[in-house]
Amino acid sequence: MLNEFWATASTAYKTLVFSAMGLIAVGIILTIIGNTSHNQSLALTSLFVIGLGLVLHVVGMVVRGQQVRKGLKK
Known part of the structure; x- marks a missing residue:
């Protein structure tokens, strides 16, 4: 599982990752x-946009971590 x-x-994780990357780029x-x-x-507004992208990135890491933990328990 971890190799792939x-x-x-x-899809939720992928959406979060691409949204975060897009917001950081903008x-x-x-x-x-x-x-x-x-x-x-x-x-100054750009700093808030970058910050929101970083928050989405952290949320994506949490979502993926929960998915990996569920997969390892099976």
């Missing part, structure tokens, strides 16, 4: 745009 990590992952782009245009509010 992505193949055995649930946050980085907003940071670059905000800092190059000297838009302080946009740069």
